[in-house]
Amino acid sequence: MDGQFDAEITKTIKMSNEEEVLNLLGKFDENLETIENCFPVTLIPKSQEIKIKGDKQNVELVEALINELSQTARDGKQISAFDINYAADLVKKGEESKIKDMFEELVFTTYRGKKIKPKTVGQKNYLKAIKNNDIVFGIGPAGTGKTFLAIAMAVASLKRQEVNRLILTRPAVEAGEKLGFLPGDLQEKVDPYLRPIYDSLFDLLGMDKVHKYMEKRIIEIAPLAYMRGRTLDDSFIILDEAQNTTSEQMKMFLTRIGLNSKAVITGDITQVDLPSGKYSGLTEVTNILHGISGLAFVYLTEKDVVRHELVQKIIMAYENHEKELELKKDTENQVTEYNGEADDGKDS
Secondary structure, eight states: OTTOOOOEEEEEEEOSOHHHHHHHHOGGGTTHHHHHHHSSOEEEEETTEEEEEEEHHHHHHHHHHHHHHHHHHHTTOOOOHHHHHHHHHHHHTTOTHHHHHHHHOOOEEOTTSOEEOOOSHHHHHHHHHHHHOSEEEEEOOTTSOHHHHHHHHHHHHHHTTSOSEEEEEEOOOOSSSOGGGSOSSHHHHHHHHHHHHHHHHHHHHOHHHHHHHHHTTSEEEEEGGGGTTOOBOSEEEEEOSGGGOBHHHHHHHHTTBOTTOEEEEEEOTTOOOOOTTOOBHHHHHHHHSTTOTTEEEEEOOGGGOOSOHHHHHHHHHHHHHHHHHHHHHHHHHHHHHHHHHHHHHHHO
């Protein structure tokens, strides 16, 4: 009969042991609600089993989700709410086979023993591009892991002795405050702009190791202006916040790259802090360098945001707001043109 609801069914998934269930559902089954928010089903965990109740289609989708995640849980990794939400989106698209690949790739193990891995398909593609190309542009919104993953790849490359040093740089753009108003000498004035790079390195290597490497010039952190006139051989070079480079600065940076070097350029073209009238070098370069072998552009989206889940919603809200403003502007222009044509018609 039309409009009749599908009959409710129940499926039971057996897990290897209780630790696997714990890793999947979290302490006190905290991930249960996350799965139930993704699909209209009811989950009932009991010992080494998970029962799924709901209509046939959703029960099968959740069964596929749990089966894909259970291998990762079996390997001892605790599944987060972010992991579940992202994996659920893949299952809904019929792309559940991509879930396992995300958890398998290891980028780096920090000094505290934390394993750094891609959390989204976009991040995995970004890492693959860095491995396979000498120059990579990682473009996307805040929270997508552009800078942190690039630095993790750089540190891993240094550890494997593929390069001799790391060069990490940012343009020192005056976003809201004038450098002259900040206290201290020039280095102290620019350090706040470079702080996110320091924080990432401290997370990966520990403060003592970072300072030791900096004393030996194995790691160099400096404003972009300090790169002028240099040739950087045997280096892994990262230019962060590249949306705030001018056209001239971007060209200068790209022509510093020497033999046996790799460069990653990261930025968010929606957050340009350059003065009015200055064109972003990152925006420009996307139109100039496409199609060059050994160079890749990777575009991350709000789906790759791995910060607090509200960050993803905030980014989407801003994007929708900007689209509404553009639509409104286009409509106003069309009305103006129409009125202009109407006036011309009256005069004739």
